[in-house]
Amino acid sequence: MPKIVVATTTWRQSSNYIARLSAAAVGHALETTQVQTTFPRLLLEHAQKHGAAPALREKEYGIWQALSWADLATLVRELACGLAGAGLQRGQHIVIVGDNRPRLHATMLAAQSLGAVPIPLYQDAVAAEYVFPLNNAEVAMAVVEDQEQVDKMVEVRAQCPQLAHIWYDDPRGLRHYDTPGLAPLDALVESGRERNARQPKFFDEQVERGHGGDVAAMFFTSGTTGNPKGVVHTHYSLIDRAAAGARFDKLGEREEVLAYLPPAWIGQNIFSYAQWLVCGYVVNCPESASTVTIDLKEIGPTYYFAPPRIFEGLLTTVMIRMEDAGALKKWMFQRAMALARRVGPALIDERLAGGQPRHAKPVGALDRLRYAVGNLLVYGPLRNSLGLSRVRVAYTAGEAIGPDLFRFYRAIGINLKQLYGSTETAVFVCLQPDHEAHADTVGVPIEGVQIRLADSGEILVKTPGLLKEYYKNPAATAEVLSADGWYHTGDAGFLDASGHLKIIDRAKDVGRLKGGAHDGAMFAPKYVENKLKFFPFVKEAVAFGDQRELACAFVNIDMEAVGNWAERRNLPYAGYADLAGKAEVYELIGECVRKVNADLAADALLAGSQIHRFLILHKELDADDGELTRTRKVKRGFIAERYKPLVDALYAGLASQYIETPVSFEDGRKGVVSAELKIRDVEVFPAVKAAA
Amino acid sequence: MSTRVIGEVILDIKNISLSFGGVKALTDISFNVREHEIRAIIGPNGAGKSSMLNCINGVYTPQQGSITFRGRSFSHMNSRQVAEMGVARTFQNLALFKGMSVLDNIMTGRNLQMKANLFQQAIRFGAAEREEIAQREFVERIIDFLEIQAFRKTPVGRLPYGLQKRVDLGRALAMEPTVLLLDEPMAGMNVEEKQDMCRFVLDVNDEFGTTIVLIEHDMGVVMDISDRVVVLDYGKKIGDGTPGEVRANPDVISAYLGTSH
Numbered sequence: 001m002p003k004i005v006v007a008t009t010t011w012r013q014s015s016n017y018i019a020r021l022s023a024a025a026v027g028h029a030l031e032t033t034q035v036q037t038t039f040p041r042l043l044l045e046h047a048q049k050h051g052a053a054p055a056l057r058e059k060e061y062g063i064w065q066a067l068s069w070a071d072l073a074t075l076v077r078e079l080a081c082g083l084a085g086a087g088l089q090r091g092q093h094i095v096i097v098g099d100n101r102p103r104l105h106a107t108m109l110a111a112q113s114l115g116a117v118p119i120p121l122y123q124d125a126v127a128a129e130y131v132f133p134l135n136n137a138e139v140a141m142a143v144v145e146d147q148e149q150v151d152k153m154v155e156v157r158a159q160c161p162q163l164a165h166i167w168y169d170d171p172r173g174l175r176h177y178d179t180p181g182l183a184p185l186d187a188l189v190e191s192g193r194e195r196n197a198r199q200p201k202f203f204d205e206q207v208e209r210g211h212g213g214d215v216a217a218m219f220f221t222s223g224t225t226g227n228p229k230g231v232v233h234t235h236y237s238l239i240d241r242a243a244a245g246a247r248f249d250k251l252g253e254r255e256e257v258l259a260y261l262p263p264a265w266i267g268q269n270i271f272s273y274a275q276w277l278v279c280g281y282v283v284n285c286p287e288s289a290s291t292v293t294i295d296l297k298e299i300g301p302t303y304y305f306a307p308p309r310i311f312e313g314l315l316t317t318v319m320i321r322m323e324d325a326g327a328l329k330k331w332m333f334q335r336a337m338a339l340a341r342r343v344g345p346a347l348i349d350e351r352l353a354g355g356q357p358r359h360a361k362p363v364g365a366l367d368r369l370r371y372a373v374g375n376l377l378v379y380g381p382l383r384n385s386l387g388l389s390r391v392r393v394a395y396t397a398g399e400a401i402g403p404d405l406f407r408f409y410r411a412i413g414i415n416l417k418q419l420y421g422s423t424e425t426a427v428f429v430c431l432q433p434d435h436e437a438h439a440d441t442v443g444v445p446i447e448g449v450q451i452r453l454a455d456s457g458e459i460l461v462k463t464p465g466l467l468k469e470y471y472k473n474p475a476a477t478a479e480v481l482s483a484d485g486w487y488h489t490g491d492a493g494f495l496d497a498s499g500h501l502k503i504i505d506r507a508k509d510v511g512r513l514k515g516g517a518h519d520g521a522m523f524a525p526k527y528v529e530n531k532l533k534f535f536p537f538v539k540e541a542v543a544f545g546d547q548r549e550l551a552c553a554f555v556n557i558d559m560e561a562v563g564n565w566a567e568r569r570n571l572p573y574a575g576y577a578d579l580a581g582k583a584e585v586y587e588l589i590g591e592c593v594r595k596v597n598a599d600l601a602a603d604a605l606l607a608g609s610q611i612h613r614f615l616i617l618h619k620e621l622d623a624d625d626g627e628l629t630r631t632r633k634v635k636r637g638f639i640a641e642r643y644k645p646l647v648d649a650l651y652a653g654l655a656s657q658y659i660e661t662p663v664s665f666e667d668g669r670k671g672v673v674s675a676e677l678k679i680r681d682v683e684v685f686p687a688v689k690a691a692a
Numbered sequence: 693m694s695t696r697v698i699g700e701v702i703l704d705i706k707n708i709s710l711s712f713g714g715v716k717a718l719t720d721i722s723f724n725v726r727e728h729e730i731r732a733i734i735g736p737n738g739a740g741k742s743s744m745l746n747c748i749n750g751v752y753t754p755q756q757g758s759i760t761f762r763g764r765s766f767s768h769m770n771s772r773q774v775a776e777m778g779v780a781r782t783f784q785n786l787a788l789f790k791g792m793s794v795l796d797n798i799m800t801g802r803n804l805q806m807k808a809n810l811f812q813q814a815i816r817f818g819a820a821e822r823e824e825i826a827q828r829e830f831v832e833r834i835i836d837f838l839e840i841q842a843f844r845k846t847p848v849g850r851l852p853y854g855l856q857k858r859v860d861l862g863r864a865l866a867m868e869p870t871v872l873l874l875d876e877p878m879a880g881m882n883v884e885e886k887q888d889m890c891r892f893v894l895d896v897n898d899e900f901g902t903t904i905v906l907i908e909h910d911m912g913v914v915m916d917i918s919d920r921v922v923v924l925d926y927g928k929k930i931g932d933g934t935p936g937e938v939r940a941n942p943d944v945i946s947a948y949l950g951t952s953h
Contacts, residue, residue: 062828
């Protein structure tokens with residue numbers, strides 16, 4: 001039976017709930033955020049209320065140059081008049097391609113002021129990828145950053161003959177272009193200025209005509225198969241979610257944000273555009289893509305988002321620099337990090353919960369003192385060197401984050417949290433409260449969100465932030481949006497005992513166990529594989545169990561990590577296959593699998609997915625052999641087929657199995673590797689919490 | 693408005709001969725450089741390319757012949773005087789201050805523009821401070837132009853070679869030269885770095901209207917970006933003309949490009 005869960009807050013959709021809730025939570029910036037407002041209206045309110053305050057900053061010529069709300073409003077007014085003069089009509093589309101630049105932000109606002117729909121596109125896409133969006137949305141105008149983007153637009157013009165106007169922000173290298181319809185953005189601003197002088201009321205009238213229900217922007221989803229889909233959002237859906245997120249984290253106009261992710265991604269739009277206009281904080285544009293880490297340090301953002309790989313990259317840089325540090329520093333770092341791992345997460349939870357102990361075992365006074373010393377000598381300087389010393393709220397999302405990585409940031413006092421959402425839901429569906437951040441959940445449903453589980457285990461969502469439709473694609477819209485307003489996320493998951501949403505896998509990958517102790521239980525291969533891969537020794541894992549009695553797995557060891565481990569133990573080995581077959585390595589990996597099992601047993605729903613038997617493959621899974629996709633995702637079905645004797649041996653209970661596998665070498669030669677692979681049993685745990 | 697209009701002869705080299713003892717580095721070389729053009733000097737190793745550049749630059753004084761720059765002859769000038777006339781250069785083997793930051797290295801190129809005396813500069817007071825701020829602004833524009841913002845504070849010695857070459861170019865540009873001499877700007881670079889450098893050379897020529905004289909080994913680069921090419925072999929001029937003409941010149945083919953071409 002489908003389970004209905006209503007959000008933690010009791011707020012339901014009503015015409016004025018935003019106005020009622022906001023005053024207490026966020027301060028005056030949100031008070032006027034009515035459901036019917038639009039982005040241009042928010043801009044004008046900020047310009048009126050605190051016109052001299054900075055709205056955007058951009059580092060240019062080595063100095064952070066600020067653009068005030070009042071100046072921004074003037075720029076938007078002139079750009080809007082210019083675009084109208086060029087023929088941009090209400091409801092028409094305009095594409096914007098480039099990095100985060102103040103004038104491109106202003107162009108978004110200018111288009112929206114006219115009731116037109118800006119479509120930000122990925123600036124690193126190749127020209128051919130622009131053809132579909134340009135034609136699909138019948139785009140006649142493009143505002144782009146620089147020569148690189150102009151070249152791409154000119155290249156696709158033959159296929160998109162309706163593209164009449166291209167404006168560019170940065171004129172460098174473009175002075176000899178005589179492409180018809182190509183002009184600098186300065187010229188557009190200039191023509192707008194003249195038009196505004198002639199018709200000073202034009203802009204305000206246009207903004208007046210806008211409604212919250214109007215389409216505000218369109219985001220093309222990447223689409224792994226077939227053409228991309230244009231996700232249509234209204235002012236209402238974006239503003240509502242931006243405001244809900246802002247209230248959840250008590251964001252105000254004093255936040256500093258660094259805009260460094262692609263503007264075509266809706267997350268960037270929410271963090272650096274929707275919430276920027278809702279809260280009235282400052283968005284900082286980095287000098288260039290390569291200076292982001294330097295700019296991060298200089299700005300010291302208070303509100304920060306990064307996908308897990310960026311947090312991982314930051315940590316790696318720290319670790320590499322620590323390797324080069326002197327003995328004293330190294331010793332201090334190791335001592336401090338050991339302490340932080342032990343008590344850091346508990347202390348930050350306590351601090352963020354307003355001083356209330358959050359854990360059963362309180363942190364002792366001596367450890368608190370030690371942590372305070374560590375904070376002075378190590379954690380503080382470390383946060384500073386990461387550029388995260390002022391962060392009040394940091395989010396990560398997009399893929400699973402390793403628990404160690406997640407805890408590292410919490411342990412040194414950075415409030416890193418996870419969230420759940422997608423382009424179709426205007427990002428904010430679930431957020432983690434400050435003191436309830438876990439590595440394996442994505443938070444609680446926030447105000448306005450309803451979550452329901454379909455019988456298949458798929459997560460269904462109802463929120464004011466839902467997309468209006470996929471542009472010109474009613475079939476795709478109907479597929480994800482049911483008539484009664486539920487959005488099908490395509491993710492499988494469940495809400496745990498504390499009300500946090502746990503994502504398991506893509507719904508289509510989730511299988512069922514058949515027969516045995518867990519008959520009919522959910523089997524989530526990717527969830528299990530991810531848990532295994534969080535161990536540095538495991539490079540890849542492939543879990544089997546759909547339509548089987550129990551789950552088994554193939555493991556690929558990480559040559560570098562396991563090789564290092566073996567060297568430290570004076571364990572000689574000849575190569576990959578030899579190392580993979582060592583009894584000691586089986587012990588090592590077996591222990592990892594056992595830990596994963598203990599973890600899985602803690603969840604009644606997933607206890608059946610525990611790995612009963614595993615083997616270590618004699619070769620690395622490789623995209624050249626078709627075993628992985630080019631983005632390094634395992635092709636489970638293909639692998640099961642290719643290594644059928646091994647899978648059969650796992651389930652037949654054999655202790656070892658001989659296998660011959662054809663391989664392709666990097667120079668294109670083909671060969672065969674063969675090996676006798678051992679198979680090991682692993683301890684499994686009963687499905688109770690105590691096992692963990 | 694386009695600055696890419698090739699103008700009058702700005703640099704005229706007439707009958708230059710240079711020898712070191714018994715070694716004749718250059719024999720009776722004559723060619724000219726027009727305003728705003730990109731002029732390449734090519735030739736096999738030891739052909740006298742760098743010696744030619746050193747003569748223009750005032751490092752070597754040729755025994756015979758004259759060099760006329762904007763109507764003024766400077767065959768007997770030292771390199772500082774040449775620099776003051778608006779000729780800047782980069783070096784084949786990079787002569788950067790390895791321990792200094794990118795910013796400071798490029799700042800040294802502004803040295804000629806600084807008017808404050810040593811004492812004022814040392815205590816960074818009054819006129820010296822104002823001056824430094826103004827110069828810094830100019831340097832920042834160069835940093836922006838060369839897209840090296842991420843390395844502003846990095847000691848030059850820590851940068852990869854391709855970037856060091858870019859800093860070297862930056863320092864030469866800081867002089868706001870009329871004529872820029874580039875000694876093998878692409879040597880030792882990978883394909884991507886070469887492409888970047890080509891783009892910068894073309895941009896400098898185009899945006900600032902700077903006349904460029906470059907020595908280069910990479911034939912592809914020379915033929916693609918130069919307006920005219922002069923070919924040296926064993927200190928003698930064996931060819932002079934557009935890339936197309938030079939490519940068709942039988943002397944050049946046998947001396948340098950090889951008969952297979």
